[in-house]
Amino acid sequence: MQKNTKKKVAPVIITALVVLYVLPLVGLVASAAGLAGSQGAGGVIPLLLTYALAGGAVITGVICALIQRCREIDGGEEDEASKY
Secondary structure, eight states: OOOOOEEEEEOOHHHHHHHHHHHHHHHHHHHHHHHHHHOTTTTTHHHHHHHHHHHHHHHHHHHHHHHHHHHHHHHHHHHHTTTT
């Protein structure tokens, strides 16, 4: 096992937990928007879709942060900072 593999465990676990928490919420809001549209409550749909879009943005941001953090760990940033 590589030296920096242990450092990647926590970011991956946290990302998985956030995605597993937000994804059902986004699905619930999207399905509520679909139900509201079928029942003729069109005024609520933009609000619900905004919430779904925000949830999708959270998931995308967390995954991008994970990728960036893994690159930092691979680049040896923590090893460089420990010298000072």
